[in-house]
Amino acid sequence: NAGVTQTPKFQVLKTGQSMTLQCAQDMNHEYMSWYRQDPGMGLRLIHYSVGAGITDQGEVPNGYNVSRSTTEDFPLRLLSAAPSQTSVYFCASSYSGNTEAFFGQGTRLTVV
């Protein structure tokens, strides 16, 4: 049981490049979400999904795309990276919003 696996752990991008942050869970959780963590801001919700085929925007969705084709995977795509997207990104999953949440180890992304 691997829990929530998030890759990569570190990434440096040039402005304008695209990339995908991977998130996978093996706990059959319906609820998955992506957050970014910036100094003094706490974690802010980017996108979330309450099940396969269902996604919705969070507080800061601009510049990011998501899809949920399977229960296990919830990738986050940066379409055209900008320096403002420099942050630490966390993926989380839970059976529902009212059950224990499990977090990936985070991805530290730097856009130069």
Next chain:
Amino acid sequence: KNEVEQSPQNLTAQEGEFITINCSYSVGISALHWLQQHPGGGIVSLFMLSSGKKKHGRLIATINIQEKHSSLHITASHPRDSAVYICVSGNTPLVFGKGTRLSVIA
């Protein structure tokens, strides 16, 4: 819109002290999470509670649904408790407090 407020933002304690971190939220919820984030960045779920009190080792979490308030207590604090503690509303989608940075000095 649900807002989650934590206090204090920063806390420094001497080893052995009893510590309390408070969390208030604006919208009625059915569950609340307490998370711990260590300096290395990893996040661990400490508690998920919907009523009353839960205890795990030296950590105790309480919630008062009517008052929309929760507290996290650490008894006999230790330097290894130094971390950021985050309160999270359990409603979908999750709403995070900004965290309380705790430093316990030996």
